[in-house]
Amino acid sequence: MRDVPVPVRRCALLCGALVLLTSCGWGAGEDGDDGGLPAVPTGVTAAAGSATTVHVMWHAVGGVETYEVYRGGTLVKEVPASERMVDVTRLRPSTAYAFTVRARDADGRLGPRSREVRATTPAAAGDDSAPTRPGNVHGRTAGSRAVQLTWSAAKDDRDVVSYDVYQGDAKVHSVGGDQTATVVTGLRPGTRYSFTVRARDAADNLSPAGAAVRLTTPGFDDGHATAPTGLRAASHLADGAYYLDLSWTPPPADDPVTEYQIHLDGRAATSLVYGADAPRDRAEYSFYTGREAGVTHRVKVRARLADGTWGGFSEERKVTTGGE
The missing domain is CATH 2.60.40.10 (Immunoglobulins)
Structure with missing residues (x-):
């Protein structure tokens, strides 16, 4: 993964x-x-x-x-x-x-x-030198939904004020400069994650990232609980071209799902990203598929979950352009 x-x-x-x-x-x-x-x-x-x-x-x-x-x-x-x-x-x-x-x-x-x-906030410092990268970065799983990260302190010509924790290339947390450990929770079983740590000083100079820690949480996730349900698919003709019209029920979550990926004929075809108006009850999307009638497509949808991973796929539907 x-x-x-x-x-x-x-x-x-x-x-x-x-x-x-x-x-x-x-x-x-x-x-x-x-x-x-x-x-x-x-x-x-x-x-x-x-x-x-x-x-x-x-x-x-x-x-x-x-x-x-x-x-x-x-x-x-x-x-x-x-x-x-x-x-x-x-x-x-x-x-x-x-x-x-x-x-x-x-x-x-x-x-x-x-x-x-x-x-x-600490005192300002006229400082152009970034801290050294955090060393000796290690991690271990703590059950199927959490990981523990530890690292050795970075060095700075003044003081390290905080450490930024990244998942992939995105910042997910900050800890104080006197802390060299964190636990990340809310993960999914059977999923691979990557974390890095960077040090920051009072002048906002950011160190290079420490070595990446790649961990796979134990267990198995069949994706059913995170899959969109009730997928419906139809086609319509507009300006000489055929479009697929999709609708589905978002997977259950504390917060609205803001991103979906649509697979067409076994491949990722397009992504759909909502803002603050992400639907909670029923999502809808229509996209171009071509000008030829009588073409049968297979389509399914999955959601990006709050932990950053893709959830399970919806049931696959077949739809024929120009079909009843």
Whole structure:
């Protein structure tokens, strides 16, 4: 299986030896019980990433469309429901900041604020030298849905402020500069993943990546639970060309699925990427297949899941251009 280039979005930090930080965990969302409002985001933490940035993380809230991140009483970031972390930038060095998070649902209802968390940015440094790459990077699976990563500390002419953890080429988490371990959770059984670690100093200089850790979680995933269901396929003629019209029910997930891949006649034909308006109940898509009538196509669909991997395929359907 190929390495996964898309971010894993729930992780927990080992403090010291192996103390789990649940700030970036996904977990099952909670439904709000305050007149139907979204629930309060929990597990909120904040940590300085450099002299001008702070990394804020939180647990998922079910049934929401976006999260709002506040610095004091000021809204500074809006984050889609598929993410539970953000880097707040353009901050002042040597300054204490307070952050809260709120969840907003598809109807625009805004839930209560989370508890307030604080972080202090370090002093600015006139520094053009990046830290050395983290060394001795190791990993091991921790059950079928988590991996543990460890590394040796990078060196800097001043101080390493944070470490960025990447899945493939995308940043998925940050930990403090005094931490050299993390646990990444929310993975799928029987799936191959690749992780790297980079060090960052107060001047935002980023080290080269340490050696990649490639791990395959144990177990087996037949894909049924993650496959789109109820796929329907038909064709229509427009301007002398035939199009396939597809509709399906997204796989069950805490958050809307925002990306699908459509396979036509045994090959990946096109990708479909939604924004914040990703459908929850029924997805639809139409695409060009050619000008010849009487051609029979086989089509199936799969979704990119929140952990960055592709889920199982839907049932395959056959459709003939120009057919009844």
